[in-house]
Amino acid sequence: MSTKNLRVVLVAAVVAVLLSGSAATAARLITGSQIKNSSITGADIKNGSLTGSDIKSRSIPLGDLSRGTQNLIRAKGGAGATGPAGPAGPQGARGATGAQGPAGPAGASFDPKKVTSQTAQLFGFTPWYDTTDDGSTISFSDAGVKIDAKTGVAGVRLPIARGTSLSTLKEVKYTQTGKAVLGVEIYYRGGLFENSTGGDEATRRAGNYRGDYTTVYITPSGDGDVTLNDAAAVTTTSAIRKGDGTEVLPAGATTWGAVKTAIADGAGVNPAPADAQAKKANLDAALILDATFRTISSATDTTASSATVSKVSILLRNAEKAVEYAFGS
Structure with a gap:
Protein backbone atom coordinates (compact mmCIF):
# COMPACT_ATOMS: atom_id res chain seq x y z
CA MET A 1 0.00 0.00 0.00
CA SER A 2 1.35 3.43 -0.90
CA THR A 3 1.82 6.23 1.58
CA LYS A 4 -1.11 8.01 0.05
CA ASN A 5 -3.45 5.01 0.50
CA LEU A 6 -2.20 4.54 4.05
CA ARG A 7 -3.11 8.04 4.88
CA VAL A 8 -6.61 7.48 3.37
CA VAL A 9 -7.17 4.36 5.44
CA LEU A 10 -6.08 6.09 8.63
CA VAL A 11 -8.34 9.05 8.02
CA ALA A 12 -11.22 6.72 7.22
CA ALA A 13 -10.68 4.91 10.48
CA VAL A 14 -10.81 8.19 12.37
CA VAL A 15 -14.03 9.15 10.60
CA ALA A 16 -15.56 5.77 11.39
CA VAL A 17 -14.75 6.20 15.07
CA LEU A 18 -16.41 9.54 15.09
CA LEU A 19 -19.55 8.20 13.33
CA SER A 20 -20.05 4.87 15.07
CA GLY A 21 -17.93 5.11 18.23
CA SER A 22 -15.52 2.21 17.53
CA ALA A 23 -12.52 1.60 15.22
CA ALA A 24 -13.59 -2.02 14.68
CA THR A 25 -16.98 -0.99 13.32
CA ALA A 26 -15.34 1.62 11.04
CA ALA A 27 -13.01 -1.04 9.67
CA ARG A 28 -16.02 -3.17 8.68
CA LEU A 29 -17.89 -0.30 7.13
CA ILE A 30 -15.12 1.62 5.29
CA THR A 31 -12.19 0.07 3.38
CA GLY A 32 -9.32 1.63 1.53
CA SER A 33 -11.06 1.01 -1.77
CA GLN A 34 -13.96 3.15 -0.58
CA ILE A 35 -11.74 6.22 0.01
CA LYS A 36 -11.02 8.36 -2.99
CA ASN A 37 -7.35 8.71 -3.83
CA SER A 38 -5.82 12.01 -2.75
CA SER A 39 -8.92 12.89 -0.75
CA ILE A 40 -7.02 12.80 2.58
CA THR A 41 -3.96 15.09 2.88
CA GLY A 42 -1.26 15.59 5.45
CA ALA A 43 -3.24 18.43 6.92
CA ASP A 44 -5.92 15.88 7.93
CA ILE A 45 -3.40 13.91 10.07
CA LYS A 46 -2.37 15.26 13.44
CA ASN A 47 1.35 15.99 13.76
CA GLY A 48 3.13 13.30 15.77
CA SER A 49 0.17 10.94 15.65
CA LEU A 50 1.97 8.41 13.41
CA THR A 51 5.00 6.48 14.73
CA GLY A 52 7.34 3.86 13.29
CA SER A 53 5.20 1.12 14.79
CA ASP A 54 2.24 2.27 12.67
CA ILE A 55 4.19 1.65 9.42
CA LYS A 56 4.92 -1.84 8.14
CA SER A 57 8.64 -2.67 7.84
CA ARG A 58 10.03 -2.23 4.30
CA SER A 59 6.63 -0.97 3.09
CA ILE A 60 8.06 2.42 2.04
CA PRO A 61 10.65 2.12 -0.77
CA LEU A 62 13.46 4.65 -1.21
CA GLY A 63 11.74 6.04 -4.33
CA ASP A 64 8.72 7.21 -2.25
CA LEU A 65 10.96 9.52 -0.21
CA SER A 66 11.85 13.07 -1.21
CA ARG A 67 14.97 13.65 -3.26
CA GLY A 68 16.65 15.49 -0.37
CA THR A 69 15.97 12.55 1.97
CA GLN A 70 17.33 10.13 -0.63
CA ASN A 71 20.54 12.22 -0.96
CA LEU A 72 21.03 12.23 2.80
CA ILE A 73 20.67 8.44 2.92
CA ARG A 74 23.07 7.94 0.00
CA ALA A 75 25.65 10.44 1.28
CA LYS A 76 28.94 8.89 2.58
CA GLY A 77 29.50 9.41 6.24
CA GLY A 78 32.74 10.72 7.73
CA ALA A 79 35.58 8.42 8.73
CA GLY A 80 35.08 6.82 12.07
CA ALA A 81 37.68 6.63 14.84
CA THR A 82 40.56 4.21 14.32
CA GLY A 83 39.87 0.92 15.97
CA PRO A 84 42.39 -0.90 18.18
CA ALA A 85 45.24 -2.78 16.48
CA GLY A 86 44.58 -6.41 15.85
CA PRO A 87 46.87 -9.16 17.11
CA ALA A 88 50.12 -9.84 15.21
CA GLY A 89 49.83 -12.46 12.54
CA PRO A 90 52.07 -15.52 12.38
CA GLN A 91 55.62 -15.08 11.00
CA GLY A 92 55.82 -15.70 7.30
CA ALA A 93 58.10 -18.24 5.70
CA ARG A 94 61.66 -17.13 4.89
CA GLY A 95 62.05 -15.98 1.33
CA ALA A 96 64.55 -17.37 -1.14
CA THR A 97 68.13 -16.06 -1.05
CA GLY A 98 68.61 -13.20 -3.48
CA ALA A 99 71.23 -13.08 -6.17
CA GLN A 100 74.71 -11.94 -5.10
CA GLY A 101 75.36 -8.28 -5.82
CA PRO A 102 78.28 -7.01 -7.86
CA ALA A 103 81.69 -6.73 -6.22
CA GLY A 104 82.46 -3.32 -4.73
CA PRO A 105 85.48 -1.25 -5.68
CA ALA A 106 88.84 -2.28 -4.26
CA GLY A 107 89.79 -0.48 -1.05
CA ALA A 108 93.07 1.24 -0.42
CA SER A 109 95.84 -1.28 0.21
CA PHE A 110 97.38 -1.40 3.68
CA ASP A 111 101.14 -1.55 3.87
CA PRO A 112 102.23 -2.73 7.34
CA LYS A 113 105.76 -1.45 6.66
CA LYS A 114 104.74 2.07 5.61
CA VAL A 115 106.25 4.54 8.03
CA THR A 116 104.27 7.73 8.71
CA SER A 117 104.55 10.50 11.26
CA GLN A 118 102.03 8.55 13.38
CA THR A 119 103.90 5.21 13.20
CA ALA A 120 107.53 6.41 13.02
CA GLN A 121 108.13 6.05 16.76
CA LEU A 122 106.61 2.57 16.73
CA PHE A 123 108.88 1.41 13.90
CA GLY A 124 111.96 3.08 15.40
CA PHE A 125 112.51 5.89 12.86
CA THR A 126 113.06 8.62 15.46
CA PRO A 127 114.48 12.14 14.92
CA TRP A 128 118.12 12.69 15.79
CA TYR A 129 119.97 15.98 16.31
CA ASP A 130 123.42 16.83 17.57
CA THR A 131 124.04 19.43 20.27
CA THR A 132 124.77 22.24 17.78
CA ASP A 133 121.51 21.85 15.85
CA ASP A 134 119.05 24.72 15.80
CA GLY A 135 115.71 24.36 14.00
CA SER A 136 116.14 21.27 11.83
CA THR A 137 112.96 19.35 10.95
CA ILE A 138 112.03 15.76 10.10
CA SER A 139 108.81 15.18 8.10
CA PHE A 140 107.04 12.22 6.48
CA SER A 141 105.17 12.24 3.16
CA ASP A 142 104.43 9.85 0.28
CA ALA A 143 107.71 11.02 -1.24
CA GLY A 144 109.63 9.73 1.78
CA VAL A 145 111.12 10.94 5.04
CA LYS A 146 112.57 14.41 4.50
CA ILE A 147 115.40 15.85 6.58
CA ASP A 148 115.82 19.64 6.57
CA ALA A 149 119.02 20.53 8.43
CA LYS A 150 119.39 24.15 9.49
CA THR A 151 122.59 24.01 11.51
CA GLY A 152 124.77 21.25 12.92
CA VAL A 153 123.92 17.65 12.09
CA ALA A 154 120.34 16.33 11.99
CA GLY A 155 118.74 13.13 10.79
CA VAL A 156 116.48 10.21 11.55
CA ARG A 157 117.47 6.99 13.28
CA LEU A 158 117.03 3.61 11.58
CA PRO A 159 115.22 0.83 13.49
CA ILE A 160 118.47 -0.75 14.71
CA ALA A 161 118.52 -1.01 18.48
CA ARG A 162 121.28 0.83 20.30
CA GLY A 163 123.85 -1.72 21.47
CA THR A 164 123.30 -4.11 18.53
CA SER A 165 126.42 -6.14 17.75
CA LEU A 166 128.37 -4.97 14.71
CA SER A 167 128.46 -8.56 13.45
CA THR A 168 124.63 -8.51 13.29
CA LEU A 169 124.39 -5.80 10.61
CA LYS A 170 124.83 -7.41 7.20
CA GLU A 171 123.46 -4.90 4.71
CA VAL A 172 121.49 -1.67 4.37
CA LYS A 173 119.90 -0.51 1.08
CA TYR A 174 118.07 2.76 0.57
CA THR A 175 116.80 5.07 -2.16
CA GLN A 176 117.41 8.78 -1.70
CA THR A 177 117.55 12.23 -3.25
CA GLY A 178 119.64 15.16 -2.09
CA LYS A 179 122.59 12.99 -0.97
CA ALA A 180 121.21 11.44 2.20
CA VAL A 181 124.23 10.24 4.18
CA LEU A 182 124.10 6.98 6.17
CA GLY A 183 126.13 7.22 9.37
CA VAL A 184 126.91 4.24 11.64
CA GLU A 185 128.47 5.07 15.02
CA ILE A 186 130.52 2.20 16.51
CA TYR A 187 132.10 1.51 19.88
CA TYR A 188 134.57 -1.19 18.92
CA ARG A 189 136.33 -1.71 22.25
CA GLY A 190 134.95 -0.97 25.70
CA GLY A 191 131.47 -0.15 26.87
CA LEU A 192 129.03 2.37 25.49
CA PHE A 193 129.53 6.04 26.40
CA GLU A 194 133.02 5.40 27.64
CA ASN A 195 135.78 7.96 26.95
CA SER A 196 139.03 6.88 25.29
CA THR A 197 142.16 7.80 27.28
CA GLY A 198 144.70 5.31 25.91
CA GLY A 199 146.95 2.96 27.84
CA ASP A 200 148.03 -0.66 27.87
CA GLU A 201 146.00 -3.73 28.75
CA ALA A 202 146.78 -3.48 32.47
CA THR A 203 145.62 0.15 32.49
CA ARG A 204 142.44 -0.75 30.65
CA ARG A 205 141.67 -3.50 33.14
CA ALA A 206 142.21 -1.04 35.98
CA GLY A 207 139.40 1.06 34.53
CA ASN A 208 141.39 4.03 33.23
CA TYR A 209 140.82 3.13 29.59
CA ARG A 210 137.24 3.33 28.37
CA GLY A 211 137.25 2.05 24.79
CA ASP A 212 137.49 3.40 21.25
CA TYR A 213 134.83 4.97 19.07
CA THR A 214 134.42 5.87 15.39
CA THR A 215 131.68 6.88 12.96
CA VAL A 216 131.49 5.34 9.51
CA TYR A 217 129.76 7.28 6.70
CA ILE A 218 128.57 6.25 3.27
CA THR A 219 127.89 9.34 1.17
CA PRO A 220 126.00 9.04 -2.16
CA SER A 221 127.51 10.71 -5.21
CA GLY A 222 124.03 11.64 -6.46
CA ASP A 223 120.38 10.71 -6.33
CA GLY A 224 119.41 7.04 -6.46
CA ASP A 225 120.02 3.73 -4.69
CA VAL A 226 122.72 3.25 -2.05
CA THR A 227 123.98 -0.04 -0.57
CA LEU A 228 126.04 -0.49 2.56
CA ASN A 229 127.83 -3.85 2.35
CA ASP A 230 131.41 -5.09 2.65
CA ALA A 231 132.36 -3.63 -0.77
CA ALA A 232 130.82 -0.19 -0.15
CA ALA A 233 133.14 2.82 -0.10
CA VAL A 234 132.90 4.59 3.27
CA THR A 235 134.71 7.22 5.32
CA THR A 236 135.71 6.93 9.00
CA THR A 237 136.00 9.91 11.33
CA SER A 238 138.90 8.50 13.34
CA ALA A 239 141.60 5.84 13.03
CA ILE A 240 140.88 2.35 14.32
CA ARG A 241 143.53 1.35 16.85
CA LYS A 242 144.52 -1.52 19.07
CA GLY A 243 144.40 -1.18 22.81
CA ASP A 244 148.09 -0.15 22.98
CA GLY A 245 147.44 2.71 20.54
CA THR A 246 148.77 0.95 17.46
CA GLU A 247 146.87 2.16 14.42
CA VAL A 248 145.18 -0.65 12.48
CA LEU A 249 143.19 1.43 9.97
CA PRO A 250 143.75 5.15 9.39
CA ALA A 251 140.89 7.62 9.35
CA GLY A 252 139.44 8.53 5.97
CA ALA A 253 138.36 6.66 2.87
CA THR A 254 138.08 2.88 3.13
CA THR A 255 135.47 0.14 2.75
CA TRP A 256 132.86 -1.21 5.15
CA GLY A 257 134.53 -4.63 4.96
CA ALA A 258 137.93 -3.15 5.85
CA VAL A 259 136.46 -1.48 8.94
CA LYS A 260 135.08 -4.78 10.21
CA THR A 261 138.34 -6.61 9.37
CA ALA A 262 140.41 -4.06 11.32
CA ILE A 263 138.21 -4.54 14.39
CA ALA A 264 138.25 -8.32 14.06
CA ASP A 265 142.02 -8.51 13.59
CA GLY A 266 143.05 -6.86 16.82
CA ALA A 267 141.32 -3.54 17.41
CA GLY A 268 138.54 -5.23 19.37
CA VAL A 269 138.43 -6.55 22.90
CA ASN A 270 140.87 -9.33 21.97
CA PRO A 271 144.11 -7.55 20.85
CA ALA A 272 145.71 -10.54 19.12
CA PRO A 273 143.08 -13.02 17.89
CA ALA A 274 144.57 -16.36 16.90
CA ASP A 275 141.60 -17.87 15.09
CA ALA A 276 138.25 -17.19 13.46
CA GLN A 277 136.40 -17.66 16.70
CA ALA A 278 138.46 -14.96 18.40
CA LYS A 279 137.92 -12.60 15.44
CA LYS A 280 134.20 -13.18 15.59
CA ALA A 281 134.30 -12.39 19.30
CA ASN A 282 135.84 -9.01 18.47
CA LEU A 283 133.01 -8.22 16.01
CA ASP A 284 130.38 -9.45 18.43
CA ALA A 285 131.76 -7.15 21.13
CA ALA A 286 131.79 -4.10 18.83
CA LEU A 287 128.48 -2.26 19.38
CA ILE A 288 126.41 0.03 17.17
CA LEU A 289 125.44 3.19 19.02
CA ASP A 290 123.37 4.74 16.23
CA ALA A 291 122.55 4.19 12.57
CA THR A 292 121.08 7.33 11.04
CA PHE A 293 120.21 9.06 7.79
CA ARG A 294 121.67 12.56 7.76
CA THR A 295 121.96 15.42 5.31
CA ILE A 296 125.61 16.02 6.20
CA SER A 297 128.39 13.95 7.77
CA SER A 298 129.75 16.52 10.24
CA ALA A 299 129.14 19.96 11.64
CA THR A 300 131.65 21.43 9.16
CA ASP A 301 130.15 19.63 6.11
CA THR A 302 127.67 21.95 4.39
CA THR A 303 127.36 20.19 1.02
CA ALA A 304 123.65 19.53 1.52
CA SER A 305 120.88 21.22 3.48
CA SER A 306 118.07 18.71 2.84
CA ALA A 307 117.62 15.15 1.66
CA THR A 308 114.79 12.61 1.27
CA VAL A 309 114.83 8.82 1.72
CA SER A 310 111.94 7.10 -0.07
CA LYS A 311 112.55 3.50 1.05
CA VAL A 312 115.04 1.39 2.99
CA SER A 313 115.72 -2.30 3.64
CA SER A 329 102.17 10.94 4.91
Whole structure:
Protein backbone atom coordinates (compact mmCIF):
# COMPACT_ATOMS: atom_id res chain seq x y z
CA MET A 1 0.00 0.00 0.00
CA SER A 2 1.35 3.43 -0.90
CA THR A 3 1.82 6.23 1.58
CA LYS A 4 -1.11 8.01 0.05
CA ASN A 5 -3.45 5.01 0.50
CA LEU A 6 -2.20 4.54 4.05
CA ARG A 7 -3.11 8.04 4.88
CA VAL A 8 -6.61 7.48 3.37
CA VAL A 9 -7.17 4.36 5.44
CA LEU A 10 -6.08 6.09 8.63
CA VAL A 11 -8.34 9.05 8.02
CA ALA A 12 -11.22 6.72 7.22
CA ALA A 13 -10.68 4.91 10.48
CA VAL A 14 -10.81 8.19 12.37
CA VAL A 15 -14.03 9.15 10.60
CA ALA A 16 -15.56 5.77 11.39
CA VAL A 17 -14.75 6.20 15.07
CA LEU A 18 -16.41 9.54 15.09
CA LEU A 19 -19.55 8.20 13.33
CA SER A 20 -20.05 4.87 15.07
CA GLY A 21 -17.93 5.11 18.23
CA SER A 22 -15.52 2.21 17.53
CA ALA A 23 -12.52 1.60 15.22
CA ALA A 24 -13.59 -2.02 14.68
CA THR A 25 -16.98 -0.99 13.32
CA ALA A 26 -15.34 1.62 11.04
CA ALA A 27 -13.01 -1.04 9.67
CA ARG A 28 -16.02 -3.17 8.68
CA LEU A 29 -17.89 -0.30 7.13
CA ILE A 30 -15.12 1.62 5.29
CA THR A 31 -12.19 0.07 3.38
CA GLY A 32 -9.32 1.63 1.53
CA SER A 33 -11.06 1.01 -1.77
CA GLN A 34 -13.96 3.15 -0.58
CA ILE A 35 -11.74 6.22 0.01
CA LYS A 36 -11.02 8.36 -2.99
CA ASN A 37 -7.35 8.71 -3.83
CA SER A 38 -5.82 12.01 -2.75
CA SER A 39 -8.92 12.89 -0.75
CA ILE A 40 -7.02 12.80 2.58
CA THR A 41 -3.96 15.09 2.88
CA GLY A 42 -1.26 15.59 5.45
CA ALA A 43 -3.24 18.43 6.92
CA ASP A 44 -5.92 15.88 7.93
CA ILE A 45 -3.40 13.91 10.07
CA LYS A 46 -2.37 15.26 13.44
CA ASN A 47 1.35 15.99 13.76
CA GLY A 48 3.13 13.30 15.77
CA SER A 49 0.17 10.94 15.65
CA LEU A 50 1.97 8.41 13.41
CA THR A 51 5.00 6.48 14.73
CA GLY A 52 7.34 3.86 13.29
CA SER A 53 5.20 1.12 14.79
CA ASP A 54 2.24 2.27 12.67
CA ILE A 55 4.19 1.65 9.42
CA LYS A 56 4.92 -1.84 8.14
CA SER A 57 8.64 -2.67 7.84
CA ARG A 58 10.03 -2.23 4.30
CA SER A 59 6.63 -0.97 3.09
CA ILE A 60 8.06 2.42 2.04
CA PRO A 61 10.65 2.12 -0.77
CA LEU A 62 13.46 4.65 -1.21
CA GLY A 63 11.74 6.04 -4.33
CA ASP A 64 8.72 7.21 -2.25
CA LEU A 65 10.96 9.52 -0.21
CA SER A 66 11.85 13.07 -1.21
CA ARG A 67 14.97 13.65 -3.26
CA GLY A 68 16.65 15.49 -0.37
CA THR A 69 15.97 12.55 1.97
CA GLN A 70 17.33 10.13 -0.63
CA ASN A 71 20.54 12.22 -0.96
CA LEU A 72 21.03 12.23 2.80
CA ILE A 73 20.67 8.44 2.92
CA ARG A 74 23.07 7.94 0.00
CA ALA A 75 25.65 10.44 1.28
CA LYS A 76 28.94 8.89 2.58
CA GLY A 77 29.50 9.41 6.24
CA GLY A 78 32.74 10.72 7.73
CA ALA A 79 35.58 8.42 8.73
CA GLY A 80 35.08 6.82 12.07
CA ALA A 81 37.68 6.63 14.84
CA THR A 82 40.56 4.21 14.32
CA GLY A 83 39.87 0.92 15.97
CA PRO A 84 42.39 -0.90 18.18
CA ALA A 85 45.24 -2.78 16.48
CA GLY A 86 44.58 -6.41 15.85
CA PRO A 87 46.87 -9.16 17.11
CA ALA A 88 50.12 -9.84 15.21
CA GLY A 89 49.83 -12.46 12.54
CA PRO A 90 52.07 -15.52 12.38
CA GLN A 91 55.62 -15.08 11.00
CA GLY A 92 55.82 -15.70 7.30
CA ALA A 93 58.10 -18.24 5.70
CA ARG A 94 61.66 -17.13 4.89
CA GLY A 95 62.05 -15.98 1.33
CA ALA A 96 64.55 -17.37 -1.14
CA THR A 97 68.13 -16.06 -1.05
CA GLY A 98 68.61 -13.20 -3.48
CA ALA A 99 71.23 -13.08 -6.17
CA GLN A 100 74.71 -11.94 -5.10
CA GLY A 101 75.36 -8.28 -5.82
CA PRO A 102 78.28 -7.01 -7.86
CA ALA A 103 81.69 -6.73 -6.22
CA GLY A 104 82.46 -3.32 -4.73
CA PRO A 105 85.48 -1.25 -5.68
CA ALA A 106 88.84 -2.28 -4.26
CA GLY A 107 89.79 -0.48 -1.05
CA ALA A 108 93.07 1.24 -0.42
CA SER A 109 95.84 -1.28 0.21
CA PHE A 110 97.38 -1.40 3.68
CA ASP A 111 101.14 -1.55 3.87
CA PRO A 112 102.23 -2.73 7.34
CA LYS A 113 105.76 -1.45 6.66
CA LYS A 114 104.74 2.07 5.61
CA VAL A 115 106.25 4.54 8.03
CA THR A 116 104.27 7.73 8.71
CA SER A 117 104.55 10.50 11.26
CA GLN A 118 102.03 8.55 13.38
CA THR A 119 103.90 5.21 13.20
CA ALA A 120 107.53 6.41 13.02
CA GLN A 121 108.13 6.05 16.76
CA LEU A 122 106.61 2.57 16.73
CA PHE A 123 108.88 1.41 13.90
CA GLY A 124 111.96 3.08 15.40
CA PHE A 125 112.51 5.89 12.86
CA THR A 126 113.06 8.62 15.46
CA PRO A 127 114.48 12.14 14.92
CA TRP A 128 118.12 12.69 15.79
CA TYR A 129 119.97 15.98 16.31
CA ASP A 130 123.42 16.83 17.57
CA THR A 131 124.04 19.43 20.27
CA THR A 132 124.77 22.24 17.78
CA ASP A 133 121.51 21.85 15.85
CA ASP A 134 119.05 24.72 15.80
CA GLY A 135 115.71 24.36 14.00
CA SER A 136 116.14 21.27 11.83
CA THR A 137 112.96 19.35 10.95
CA ILE A 138 112.03 15.76 10.10
CA SER A 139 108.81 15.18 8.10
CA PHE A 140 107.04 12.22 6.48
CA SER A 141 105.17 12.24 3.16
CA ASP A 142 104.43 9.85 0.28
CA ALA A 143 107.71 11.02 -1.24
CA GLY A 144 109.63 9.73 1.78
CA VAL A 145 111.12 10.94 5.04
CA LYS A 146 112.57 14.41 4.50
CA ILE A 147 115.40 15.85 6.58
CA ASP A 148 115.82 19.64 6.57
CA ALA A 149 119.02 20.53 8.43
CA LYS A 150 119.39 24.15 9.49
CA THR A 151 122.59 24.01 11.51
CA GLY A 152 124.77 21.25 12.92
CA VAL A 153 123.92 17.65 12.09
CA ALA A 154 120.34 16.33 11.99
CA GLY A 155 118.74 13.13 10.79
CA VAL A 156 116.48 10.21 11.55
CA ARG A 157 117.47 6.99 13.28
CA LEU A 158 117.03 3.61 11.58
CA PRO A 159 115.22 0.83 13.49
CA ILE A 160 118.47 -0.75 14.71
CA ALA A 161 118.52 -1.01 18.48
CA ARG A 162 121.28 0.83 20.30
CA GLY A 163 123.85 -1.72 21.47
CA THR A 164 123.30 -4.11 18.53
CA SER A 165 126.42 -6.14 17.75
CA LEU A 166 128.37 -4.97 14.71
CA SER A 167 128.46 -8.56 13.45
CA THR A 168 124.63 -8.51 13.29
CA LEU A 169 124.39 -5.80 10.61
CA LYS A 170 124.83 -7.41 7.20
CA GLU A 171 123.46 -4.90 4.71
CA VAL A 172 121.49 -1.67 4.37
CA LYS A 173 119.90 -0.51 1.08
CA TYR A 174 118.07 2.76 0.57
CA THR A 175 116.80 5.07 -2.16
CA GLN A 176 117.41 8.78 -1.70
CA THR A 177 117.55 12.23 -3.25
CA GLY A 178 119.64 15.16 -2.09
CA LYS A 179 122.59 12.99 -0.97
CA ALA A 180 121.21 11.44 2.20
CA VAL A 181 124.23 10.24 4.18
CA LEU A 182 124.10 6.98 6.17
CA GLY A 183 126.13 7.22 9.37
CA VAL A 184 126.91 4.24 11.64
CA GLU A 185 128.47 5.07 15.02
CA ILE A 186 130.52 2.20 16.51
CA TYR A 187 132.10 1.51 19.88
CA TYR A 188 134.57 -1.19 18.92
CA ARG A 189 136.33 -1.71 22.25
CA GLY A 190 134.95 -0.97 25.70
CA GLY A 191 131.47 -0.15 26.87
CA LEU A 192 129.03 2.37 25.49
CA PHE A 193 129.53 6.04 26.40
CA GLU A 194 133.02 5.40 27.64
CA ASN A 195 135.78 7.96 26.95
CA SER A 196 139.03 6.88 25.29
CA THR A 197 142.16 7.80 27.28
CA GLY A 198 144.70 5.31 25.91
CA GLY A 199 146.95 2.96 27.84
CA ASP A 200 148.03 -0.66 27.87
CA GLU A 201 146.00 -3.73 28.75
CA ALA A 202 146.78 -3.48 32.47
CA THR A 203 145.62 0.15 32.49
CA ARG A 204 142.44 -0.75 30.65
CA ARG A 205 141.67 -3.50 33.14
CA ALA A 206 142.21 -1.04 35.98
CA GLY A 207 139.40 1.06 34.53
CA ASN A 208 141.39 4.03 33.23
CA TYR A 209 140.82 3.13 29.59
CA ARG A 210 137.24 3.33 28.37
CA GLY A 211 137.25 2.05 24.79
CA ASP A 212 137.49 3.40 21.25
CA TYR A 213 134.83 4.97 19.07
CA THR A 214 134.42 5.87 15.39
CA THR A 215 131.68 6.88 12.96
CA VAL A 216 131.49 5.34 9.51
CA TYR A 217 129.76 7.28 6.70
CA ILE A 218 128.57 6.25 3.27
CA THR A 219 127.89 9.34 1.17
CA PRO A 220 126.00 9.04 -2.16
CA SER A 221 127.51 10.71 -5.21
CA GLY A 222 124.03 11.64 -6.46
CA ASP A 223 120.38 10.71 -6.33
CA GLY A 224 119.41 7.04 -6.46
CA ASP A 225 120.02 3.73 -4.69
CA VAL A 226 122.72 3.25 -2.05
CA THR A 227 123.98 -0.04 -0.57
CA LEU A 228 126.04 -0.49 2.56
CA ASN A 229 127.83 -3.85 2.35
CA ASP A 230 131.41 -5.09 2.65
CA ALA A 231 132.36 -3.63 -0.77
CA ALA A 232 130.82 -0.19 -0.15
CA ALA A 233 133.14 2.82 -0.10
CA VAL A 234 132.90 4.59 3.27
CA THR A 235 134.71 7.22 5.32
CA THR A 236 135.71 6.93 9.00
CA THR A 237 136.00 9.91 11.33
CA SER A 238 138.90 8.50 13.34
CA ALA A 239 141.60 5.84 13.03
CA ILE A 240 140.88 2.35 14.32
CA ARG A 241 143.53 1.35 16.85
CA LYS A 242 144.52 -1.52 19.07
CA GLY A 243 144.40 -1.18 22.81
CA ASP A 244 148.09 -0.15 22.98
CA GLY A 245 147.44 2.71 20.54
CA THR A 246 148.77 0.95 17.46
CA GLU A 247 146.87 2.16 14.42
CA VAL A 248 145.18 -0.65 12.48
CA LEU A 249 143.19 1.43 9.97
CA PRO A 250 143.75 5.15 9.39
CA ALA A 251 140.89 7.62 9.35
CA GLY A 252 139.44 8.53 5.97
CA ALA A 253 138.36 6.66 2.87
CA THR A 254 138.08 2.88 3.13
CA THR A 255 135.47 0.14 2.75
CA TRP A 256 132.86 -1.21 5.15
CA GLY A 257 134.53 -4.63 4.96
CA ALA A 258 137.93 -3.15 5.85
CA VAL A 259 136.46 -1.48 8.94
CA LYS A 260 135.08 -4.78 10.21
CA THR A 261 138.34 -6.61 9.37
CA ALA A 262 140.41 -4.06 11.32
CA ILE A 263 138.21 -4.54 14.39
CA ALA A 264 138.25 -8.32 14.06
CA ASP A 265 142.02 -8.51 13.59
CA GLY A 266 143.05 -6.86 16.82
CA ALA A 267 141.32 -3.54 17.41
CA GLY A 268 138.54 -5.23 19.37
CA VAL A 269 138.43 -6.55 22.90
CA ASN A 270 140.87 -9.33 21.97
CA PRO A 271 144.11 -7.55 20.85
CA ALA A 272 145.71 -10.54 19.12
CA PRO A 273 143.08 -13.02 17.89
CA ALA A 274 144.57 -16.36 16.90
CA ASP A 275 141.60 -17.87 15.09
CA ALA A 276 138.25 -17.19 13.46
CA GLN A 277 136.40 -17.66 16.70
CA ALA A 278 138.46 -14.96 18.40
CA LYS A 279 137.92 -12.60 15.44
CA LYS A 280 134.20 -13.18 15.59
CA ALA A 281 134.30 -12.39 19.30
CA ASN A 282 135.84 -9.01 18.47
CA LEU A 283 133.01 -8.22 16.01
CA ASP A 284 130.38 -9.45 18.43
CA ALA A 285 131.76 -7.15 21.13
CA ALA A 286 131.79 -4.10 18.83
CA LEU A 287 128.48 -2.26 19.38
CA ILE A 288 126.41 0.03 17.17
CA LEU A 289 125.44 3.19 19.02
CA ASP A 290 123.37 4.74 16.23
CA ALA A 291 122.55 4.19 12.57
CA THR A 292 121.08 7.33 11.04
CA PHE A 293 120.21 9.06 7.79
CA ARG A 294 121.67 12.56 7.76
CA THR A 295 121.96 15.42 5.31
CA ILE A 296 125.61 16.02 6.20
CA SER A 297 128.39 13.95 7.77
CA SER A 298 129.75 16.52 10.24
CA ALA A 299 129.14 19.96 11.64
CA THR A 300 131.65 21.43 9.16
CA ASP A 301 130.15 19.63 6.11
CA THR A 302 127.67 21.95 4.39
CA THR A 303 127.36 20.19 1.02
CA ALA A 304 123.65 19.53 1.52
CA SER A 305 120.88 21.22 3.48
CA SER A 306 118.07 18.71 2.84
CA ALA A 307 117.62 15.15 1.66
CA THR A 308 114.79 12.61 1.27
CA VAL A 309 114.83 8.82 1.72
CA SER A 310 111.94 7.10 -0.07
CA LYS A 311 112.55 3.50 1.05
CA VAL A 312 115.04 1.39 2.99
CA SER A 313 115.72 -2.30 3.64
CA ILE A 314 117.80 -3.69 6.49
CA LEU A 315 119.32 -7.18 6.58
CA LEU A 316 120.41 -8.46 9.97
CA ARG A 317 122.27 -11.66 10.82
CA ASN A 318 120.20 -14.85 10.81
CA ALA A 319 117.28 -13.11 9.06
CA GLU A 320 115.82 -15.00 6.10
CA LYS A 321 115.40 -11.78 4.16
CA ALA A 322 115.78 -8.05 4.59
CA VAL A 323 113.03 -6.02 6.26
CA GLU A 324 111.78 -3.36 3.84
CA TYR A 325 110.23 -0.04 4.80
CA ALA A 326 108.49 2.65 2.75
CA PHE A 327 107.40 6.13 3.84
CA GLY A 328 104.13 8.00 3.57
CA SER A 329 102.17 10.94 4.91
